[in-house]
Ligand SMILES: Nc1ncnc2c1ncn2[C@@H]1O[C@H](COP(=O)(O)OS(=O)(=O)O)[C@@H](OP(=O)(O)O)[C@H]1O
């Protein structure tokens with residue numbers, strides 16, 4: 001994997017702690033996973049909006065968008081998905097160092113790929129959030145019409161139909177998007193951030209009062 005030689009790690013003058021102090025909040029990776037149509041993007045963007053209201057520095061990395069640029073050379077074979085998630089993991093790590101709360105919305109169907117990202121990130125700072133939703137419901141939602149196209153064979157290797165999805169074994173949070181409203185789903189994520197000490201009480205009360 002490491003092809004470049006003669007490279008030496010450059011130490012930083014400003015480190016992650018300095019950046020977090022400036023931001024007034026800790027950084028963390030919120031890793032949303034789930035079937036297409038399970039609600040990853042909807043919840044991630046709604047959480048980002050809430051966090052923005054709390055004056056937090058955030059970024060949403062979304063599968064569809066990243067595949068227009070950084071990962072535009074990748075398809076949907078298991079190998080390409082593996083490389084996709086590896087790149088996103090490295091990117092999430094950079095944002096963590098930048099003191100930013102990153103929210104990633106990728107199907108990331110394989111446990112091994114998600115666990116590899118978890119291992120890249122310091123303990124407790126990779127929070128896996130499973131958007132749980134029966135495939136029948138995702139298919140009924142068919143937000144982009146892709147399930148219909150996959151059923152007629154127009155799209156190959158479609159997650160849940162002709163390509164596997166492995167449920168997380170021990171996610172930090174499971175959001176049942178079939179049972180919960182969007183607001184309830186967002187609340188669960190915000191509570192998780194409080195529980196993990198990423199959001200401090202005074203930050204929230206300031207934001208609520210402003
Ligand atoms: N074959 C196939 N399988 C699954 N999804 C497909 C496929 N082809 C295109 N799309 C669209 O690409 C989005 C998933 O990209 P990801 O980068 O999240 O996939 S992965 O994590 O590498 O598995 C996914 O976005 P979401 O619906 O938001 O999940 C789809 O819109």
Ligand SMILES: Nc1ncnc2c1ncn2[C@@H]1O[C@H](COP(=O)(O)OP(=O)(O)O)[C@@H](O)[C@H]1O
Nearest residue numbers: 035036037038039040041042177180181182185
């Ligand atoms: N609790 C919920 N959380 C998220 N999305 C929900 C919820 N309930 C219904 N939905 C709907 O489900 C769809 C999810 O689509 P999307 O966010 O694009 O999924 P994904 O990013 O996983 O492909 C949206 O149309 C959204 O309005």
